[in-house]
Amino acid sequence: MRMKSISQITGGTITSPQGFQAGAVYAGIKKEETKLDLGILYSEVPAEASGVFTTSNIRAAAVTLCQERLKKYNKISTLVVNSGCANAYTGNQGMKDCEEMASLAGEAAGVSPEEVLVASTGVTGQLLPMSLIREGIKNIVLSPDGGRTLARAIMTTDTVPKEAGVYVKSSDGDYTIGGIAKGAGMIHPNMATMFCFLTTDARVESRFLKAALKKVVDISFNMISVDGDTSPSDTVVILANGMAGGNVISTGSAGARRFQKALNEICITLAKSLARDGEGATKLIEVAVNGARGTSQARIAAREVIGSTLIKTAVHGGDPNWGRVIMALGQSGIDVELERIDLSVGNVDILESGRPLPFNEASVVRALDQNEVPIHINLNMGRGTATAWGCDLSEEYVGINSEYMT
Amino acid sequence: MRMKSISQITGGTITSPQGFQAGAVYAGIKKEETKLDLGILYSEVPAEASGVFTTSNIRAAAVTLCQERLKKYNKISTLVVNSGCANAYTGNQGMKDCEEMASLAGEAAGVSPEEVLVASTGVTGQLLPMSLIREGIKNIVLSPDGGRTLARAIMTTDTVPKEAGVYVKSSDGDYTIGGIAKGAGMIHPNMATMFCFLTTDARVESRFLKAALKKVVDISFNMISVDGDTSPSDTVVILANGMAGGNVISTGSAGARRFQKALNEICITLAKSLARDGEGATKLIEVAVNGARGTSQARIAAREVIGSTLIKTAVHGGDPNWGRVIMALGQSGIDVELERIDLSVGNVDILESGRPLPFNEASVVRALDQNEVPIHINLNMGRGTATAWGCDLSEEYVGINSEYMT
Numbered sequence: 001m002r003m004k005s006i007s008q009i010t011g012g013t014i015t016s017p018q019g020f021q022a023g024a025v026y027a028g029i030k031k032e033e034t035k036l037d038l039g040i041l042y043s044e045v046p047a048e049a050s051g052v053f054t055t056s057n058i059r060a061a062a063v064t065l066c067q068e069r070l071k072k073y074n075k076i077s078t079l080v081v082n083s084g085c086a087n088a089y090t091g092n093q094g095m096k097d098c099e100e101m102a103s104l105a106g107e108a109a110g111v112s113p114e115e116v117l118v119a120s121t122g123v124t125g126q127l128l129p130m131s132l133i134r135e136g137i138k139n140i141v142l143s144p145d146g147g148r149t150l151a152r153a154i155m156t157t158d159t160v161p162k163e164a165g166v167y168v169k170s171s172d173g174d175y176t177i178g179g180i181a182k183g184a185g186m187i188h189p190n191m192a193t194m195f196c197f198l199t200t201d202a203r204v205e206s207r208f209l210k211a212a213l214k215k216v217v218d219i220s221f222n223m224i225s226v227d228g229d230t231s232p233s234d235t236v237v238i239l240a241n242g243m244a245g246g247n248v249i250s251t252g253s254a255g256a257r258r259f260q261k262a263l264n265e266i267c268i269t270l271a272k273s274l275a276r277d278g279e280g281a282t283k284l285i286e287v288a289v290n291g292a293r294g295t296s297q298a299r300i301a302a303r304e305v306i307g308s309t310l311i312k313t314a315v316h317g318g319d320p321n322w323g324r325v326i327m328a329l330g331q332s333g334i335d336v337e338l339e340r341i342d343l344s345v346g347n348v349d350i351l352e353s354g355r356p357l358p359f360n361e362a363s364v365v366r367a368l369d370q371n372e373v374p375i376h377i378n379l380n381m382g383r384g385t386a387t388a389w390g391c392d393l394s395e396e397y398v399g400i401n402s403e404y405m406t
Numbered sequence: 407m408r409m410k411s412i413s414q415i416t417g418g419t420i421t422s423p424q425g426f427q428a429g430a431v432y433a434g435i436k437k438e439e440t441k442l443d444l445g446i447l448y449s450e451v452p453a454e455a456s457g458v459f460t461t462s463n464i465r466a467a468a469v470t471l472c473q474e475r476l477k478k479y480n481k482i483s484t485l486v487v488n489s490g491c492a493n494a495y496t497g498n499q500g501m502k503d504c505e506e507m508a509s510l511a512g513e514a515a516g517v518s519p520e521e522v523l524v525a526s527t528g529v530t531g532q533l534l535p536m537s538l539i540r541e542g543i544k545n546i547v548l549s550p551d552g553g554r555t556l557a558r559a560i561m562t563t564d565t566v567p568k569e570a571g572v573y574v575k576s577s578d579g580d581y582t583i584g585g586i587a588k589g590a591g592m593i594h595p596n597m598a599t600m601f602c603f604l605t606t607d608a609r610v611e612s613r614f615l616k617a618a619l620k621k622v623v624d625i626s627f628n629m630i631s632v633d634g635d636t637s638p639s640d641t642v643v644i645l646a647n648g649m650a651g652g653n654v655i656s657t658g659s660a661g662a663r664r665f666q667k668a669l670n671e672i673c674i675t676l677a678k679s680l681a682r683d684g685e686g687a688t689k690l691i692e693v694a695v696n697g698a699r700g701t702s703q704a705r706i707a708a709r710e711v712i713g714s715t716l717i718k719t720a721v722h723g724g725d726p727n728w729g730r731v732i733m734a735l736g737q738s739g740i741d742v743e744l745e746r747i748d749l750s751v752g753n754v755d756i757l758e759s760g761r762p763l764p765f766n767e768a769s770v771v772r773a774l775d776q777n778e779v780p781i782h783i784n785l786n787m788g789r790g791t792a793t794a795w796g797c798d799l800s801e802e803y804v805g806i807n808s809e810y811m812t
Contacts, residue, residue, distance in 0.1 A: 055737070056733070056736035056737045057735075057736045057737075057738075057739065057740070057741075057742055058732055058733075058735065058736030058742060058744050059736070086729075088729065088732075089729055089732050089744060089760070091744070091745070091760060091761065123727075123729065124727075124729025124730075124732065124733065125727075125728060125729040125732070125762060232732075232733060232736055309715070321529075321530075322531060323492075323494065323495055323529065323530025323531040324530075326464055326494075326495050326530065326531070326638075327462070327464075327530065327638060329463075329464065330462035330463045330464030330465070330638055331461070331462045331463075332463075333463065334463070335463075336463055336464060338464050338495060338497070339497070354495070354497065355497065356531060
């Protein structure tokens, strides 16, 4: 029997790779005492690190700190993260607090402060409650099973923690990749109020790690949409500590493609779980675009369809209003001709060459009523393909976001 | 006492200018028999005409017809319009039906078919019920008071008709401008499922009319947002029949600026009424941006803030979450520095130079609880200004759009 070269680990998480530990506590930043809100990820040896951050022109303090540190140092061994307060739009004091948070975490983990990254999510425009953080950080207990706990500590309006891990068999040596993520609101192409922290025990060369991370973010977290808004805190970070041994994976090396493939698998899994758990979401929508004039046009089309409020509500209500898909393609600005478009929802063909096929309305309603709603579009203009994920828009989304602060 | 040079006409509508007549019937295109769904606007003499249409790459048949006719002929005397069916994504048959509709209207009004424009709004992907239209069009009775009726016949999910008229006193001769509009859903920068039909009895030169219309659309209908979607049917048309006499108004003429000002006034009035009556809306939001680095950046900023789902829901719930405004400015891609931003909501100052001012939360909640919520932003980066209008996002919007077809 041939073993699969990349296999999902049941219960896989950010501490699945060797040499990573994590822990979290309730420090009091969130109102609800039953929730965790402060955690640390720790690598037993300094790890190659790379990050991708929000595209917003106004960034949270933690993003600025991460970007500066990753520019100066490649080796990171600790990440401290809190939920409940994003420390965004907080000026100089916010920056000072963020640096202190890194120092406190460095002390707790026994590493120098510049080996620490910070991530904060939650309400914007408020300073971190530093006294609570100073107190709370001392109580964090790191453990090799701590991934589950950390995944819960980064949740805001998420209803479930998002974790994944894959085990990779490779001629360069076997290794593991793990990750946790949070999302829920402000999820849109170009990331969102989202975190994804990834770890691997593979030996990965710094430049390749950076390129691989950029590539995977483009096809995973940059292809999901909940509500069209971009947060000032979006952060994807990967730490590679090399503790699995094996050959160094670098651009063009024997194992490079497999590493990218494994990374894609884990990030797409996490991205889909973010979309599925969007605020108020009841369904995962998957939009696959084929036949676009190039990949970039396929990406634009898939993102436009997944981002359309009218399509989100139609899917929510099980309304077979396929005209809204054509509307989204039309407004996307890509090269498109109605007479070439094939469209199907679930396994029901709706349009062929732009002409409505006779279909049973009940079967479309049934397809829209599933937990996963796949929308397939062939533009028949070229060879570009892309896939995007999102969720339906429900009355509950409005409820959640009408009263987030109050 | 000095008379105002531009005065709003109480009860002003599209038939307020001299020489325009209108009428409408229930033809059976909509399900509800209590509603009107087919109407005609008629000018007693052929009028200079100009139009601005959807930016979508896939257009409804009526838009194609209007664009072709306005390219060939400048003089238009009749507009036939229906609601209940957009005749969009309907291929060749849709185009034939649209042309027949123009011919039928031409017959009914006693003008040649090429002097007729067509506009259709409603469900996409379905052919027009031509037998109903053939029958219905015969029953339309034109009258100089018919504007009110026509305004009701173009409504879809609108809850109230939108009409306006202004009377202009000018050294070139006095004249009237009138207009009706419809909106409700798919309302977003770059127009929406929206119609605006304008009439004037001023004598306006063709090229100037075109330029004036383009200018006004940019600062009115292109600055409103309900849900971020663009329809294939968006149409703004103006007819100028010259029946008020007076001097010809042309680029640089004595009366040109006043005509533009009057046109701006009427279109901004109509645009605001569209935003206020967005699907499920309970409030009008006005975002005024000052101090941007140029007008184009001001426009982008105002549209980004008005288009943000998170801001719409925060205003809906009366949630004083000002961080979402900063988020929108940050993601807009314009030149912005947190340390320079002044922000106020209603008459409550929230931020000065990026720093939160001490404010009474209750007073912000009160400001958000008004029918009109003005948000003022000064970026302090330059001299660009722009204003955009939108509405809050309510649970009801989701309800309306979950079940539009079914």
